[in-house]
Amino acid sequence: MSVKEAGSSGRREQAAYHLHIYPQLSTTESQASCRVTATKDSTTSDVIKDAIASLRLDGTKCYVLVEVKESGGEEWVLDANDSPVHRVLLWPRRAQDEHPQEDGYYFLLQERNADGTIKYVHMQLVAQATATRRLVERGLLPRQQADFDDLCNLPELTEANLLKNLKHRFLQQKIYTYAGSILVAINPFKFLPIYNPKYVKMYENQQLGKLEPHVFALADVAYYTMLRKRVNQCIVISGESGSGKTQSTNFLIHCLTALSQKGYASGVERTILGAGPVLEVSREAVCLWKGAFV
Incomplete structure (x- = not known):
């Protein structure tokens, strides 16, 4: 999370932070990560809007921002009025600058279903990985670990x-x-x-x-x-x-x-x-x- 000074008319200058967002959407959507500039006053809704624009996603769909900590051990869906920057400032120092996924602390952009539940696309990937692991255990595929x-x-x-x-x-x-x-x-x-x-x-x-x-x-x-x-x-x-x-x-x-x-x-x-x-x-x-x- 790199920092720079950002000014706005009528209020004191405050630090701006670069947040890296990783989309976890359906295969028809863009899967490239994006970088969004935010301040401590920026809400989750603001960050999601900027991510949608940066990734050129379908704005008619509903998205949520998920904070991942400890390499997927903890996942928290941020409320619309939460401050993602405040969340990042609580992460280990190594994960604050660029927060790559291998460091275990990052943000996911996920799609919300019509009934309000989150569309966990990664469950399909987990099922595929499980099937592949079983083939490897049976000796039908070589180990790539x-x-x-x-x-x-x-x-x-x-x-x-x-x-x-x-x-x-x-x-x-x-x-x-x-x-x-x-x-x-x-x-x-x-x-x-x-x-x-x-x-x-x-x-x-x-x-x-x-x-x-x-x-x-x-x-x-x-x-x-x-x-x-x-x-x-x-x-x-x-x-x-x-x-x-x-x-x-x-x-x-x-x-x-x-x-x-x-x-x-x-x-x-x-x-x-x-x-x-x-x-x-x-x-x-x-x-x-x-x-x-x-």
């Missing part, structure tokens, strides 16, 4: 391909990758917004591998397997010093307590987490004790 969320699916299992796949996913902030039923985690050394209650709910009672790899997926499988089979479950966390074992443990405990307490906060999680440092000190003491006799 940029990366694999399960290392067992690599077409050629070599150390170079394995590291290349992990690096490619890591650069997309995908720090988790499966290796069968094993979860490989790479420490990002920063906070990622993928551990909130929404993700706990999303992975609840889901088959392992059905969704994107996540530490919550393992916690969920262990929890529901314990309930179903009435047998104790064990999750082994292994890694080098500084790899993030303690943090992964905290995430597992957070998810397990959330599942067992049905989302309600309690002292159970705090009690378990509070015992973590004591257990770690004990482990280090045992290692030193064993090392003294080597």
